[in-house]
Amino acid sequence: xxxxxxxxxxxxxxxxxxxxxxxxxxxxxxxxxxxxxxxxxxxxxxxxxxxxxxxxxxxxxxxxxxxxxxxxxxxxxxxxxxxxxxxxxxxxxxxxxxxxxxxxxxxxxxxxxx
Amino acid sequence: xxxxxxxxxxxxxxxxxxxxxxxxxxxxxxxxxxxxxxxxxxxxxxxxxxxxxxxxxxxxxxxxxxxxxxxxxxxxxxxxxxxxxxxxxxxxxxxxxxxxxxxxxxxxxxxxxx
Numbered sequence: 001x002x003x004x005x006x007x008x009x010x011x012x013x014x015x016x017x018x019x020x021x022x023x024x025x026x027x028x029x030x031x032x033x034x035x036x037x038x039x040x041x042x043x044x045x046x047x048x049x050x051x052x053x054x055x056x057x058x059x060x061x062x063x064x065x066x067x068x069x070x071x072x073x074x075x076x077x078x079x080x081x082x083x084x085x086x087x088x089x090x091x092x093x094x095x096x097x098x099x100x101x102x103x104x105x106x107x108x109x110x111x112x113x114x
Numbered sequence: 115x116x117x118x119x120x121x122x123x124x125x126x127x128x129x130x131x132x133x134x135x136x137x138x139x140x141x142x143x144x145x146x147x148x149x150x151x152x153x154x155x156x157x158x159x160x161x162x163x164x165x166x167x168x169x170x171x172x173x174x175x176x177x178x179x180x181x182x183x184x185x186x187x188x189x190x191x192x193x194x195x196x197x198x199x200x201x202x203x204x205x206x207x208x209x210x211x212x213x214x215x216x217x218x219x220x221x222x223x224x225x226x227x228x
Binding site: 004033035040041042043044045048058059088090092098099100102103104105106107108110 | 159205
């Protein structure tokens with residue numbers, strides 16, 4: 001079955017460390033997105049990629065970095081510069097860029113700073 | 115940017131019809147309206163999408179008036195499992211290259227009681 005796989009499901013990070021969240025899709029979608037969700041809040045856009053080797057900052061990109069070297073993969077690195085990284089991170093993809101095409105979401109990674 | 119406004123929360127009972135309204139006064143000609151459902155610790159799931167008038171699928175109906183400044187998601191005969199957060203998104207095919215339509219607000223927390 002086609003879908004998006006995020007790993008790990010739970011991740012613990014010590015302060016000052018960088019961590020990378022994995023996102024892989026086998027839907028042959030061109031566009032991919034990373035969102036952050038805090039308790040009781042909506043989803044805020046971190047980064048998005050319309051096509052391979054291209055990505056753009058979203059609303060809250062500071063302290064995060066991404067790469068899109070392969071169509072299937074869009075990893076997110078949470079750097080030590082992110083002051084409050086504890087949150088639920090969601091990766092999504094769509095056939096082409098834009099909400100018209102409908103997003104398919106992964107099951108998320110819950111990151112906790114210890 | 116077509117911002118959306120939804121009620122923060124709603125209550126209803128099993129077997130009732132539930133209508134959730136989203137306001138989007140600045141909707142553009144090319145924008146579509148898409149609704150998503152999110153359960154705790156999961157990614158949002160696509161429910162329905164429309165441009166104007168009425169759209170119906172096996173899960174819900176979407177009513178859009180002629181001026182398209184609002185839309186109403188209708189869930190028939192809800193059950194306890196419909197308790198979730200519902201998001202309204204407004205956006206186009208992304209031809210402009212920007213991030214319009216990628217923003218999820220806080221959504222509407224729907225609570226279904228026995």
